[in-house]
Amino acid sequence: MNSSRIYAWAVNPWVVIGSLALGGGFGLLLPEMAQRLTVIGDIYVNLLKMTTLPFMVSAVIFSLQRLFREGGTARLMLRVVMVFLGASATVAFVGALVLLVLRPGINLPSSTMQTFGLMVGHDSTSSEVVMNLYGTDAVEKGVSLVDVLTSLVPTNIFAALANGDALKALVFALLFGLAVGRVPERISAGLSQALETIYHACQKLMHWLSYPLPLILFCMSAAQLGKSGMGPLHAMLQFVIAFFVASVVLLSLAAVVIWKRSGRPLGATLTALRAPFALALATRNSAACMPSMIESMVERLGFPRARVELMVPLTISLLRIGPMVYYVCATFFIAQLYGHSLGVVEVCTVLFASVLAGFASAGMTGLVTVSLIGMTCAYLSLPFEAAFILFLAVDPLCDMLRTLILVIGNTAAVSVICPRPLKI
Known part of the structure; x- marks a missing residue:
């Protein structure tokens, strides 16, 4: 079996789903042994993250340099803003519609409410008050627009790279790329070749790391269910189902957009999306999927490389449609x-606040992403703190769906921003 067949088998959706199911069964049957497999998943994700920043920085700078030489920058930026606004409004509306139709938080059985009580520690009618006996009460600091804007600018790019701060690295790459685009080509030719070499090397490394994907999925699924079991999933089952339905609707819509924009047959379009789909499930890290997204759009769907290499890192970092729809669903x-x-x-307020929280989540992962639900709940005076543990219990599964929406949804956004590929 040659390398291309191994790669096609590793990212096949049925292989991905089967690996997750087998790993979950192993984790439930042998939880102690399954938890020891956590280190395999951690090492794999770290290997992917290792190449993310050099890939993103080289791709953005190199693409901006070529973009300036080709012209049309102002028109492209206007198109980017329009797509960002349209995509944000679409995902927020779909999330709200699904939650209002399914109503997962209404008329829950008493057994589920008892599980909620045990997980939360107190119910919504409790009047526990935590007091500081010495000094003034600590005031929790919220996330403000000023904080978000300040956090975008790196004071030291080398520190940002060392800390793995992808958002600050992106800001640097954008500014540096704009400057390099104004440097005469005879001077910047050497830098362009170096950046292109880094870009292709990182892309090749990402391709190699896709080969053991089924084994990695098995280990990560087993470790997660071995640690948490099925209890939290049962308690939050209706919310997970509602968020799953919203995710399927958005993923289907994104696939249709990519299909129509690419001009390829539907089967070929879905085949092209296999690799980013599988990596999104495996890693739950949208940045690690960028090389696969670029390869799928350029090599398989025929979109122009210069635009794709610039837009994929930009949309992944800033157009946070996965968290946006998650915040809408969680708040409802x-x-x-x-x-x-x-x-x-109030519904319009939730939609607007969720979009803002989504943009504020740029560069955030894991528990920090979940905590921003409190930002949207604050507009309605909802007690999010009591329900926080409930969302943490099922966040690994929700994180998979958020990442899928981010990766496939942003692929659709890039397909709208870029010119249509030539028909073959």
């Missing part, structure tokens, strides 16, 4: 859980 679920009815104005 908490409102239903506590019996808080929502009018038209």
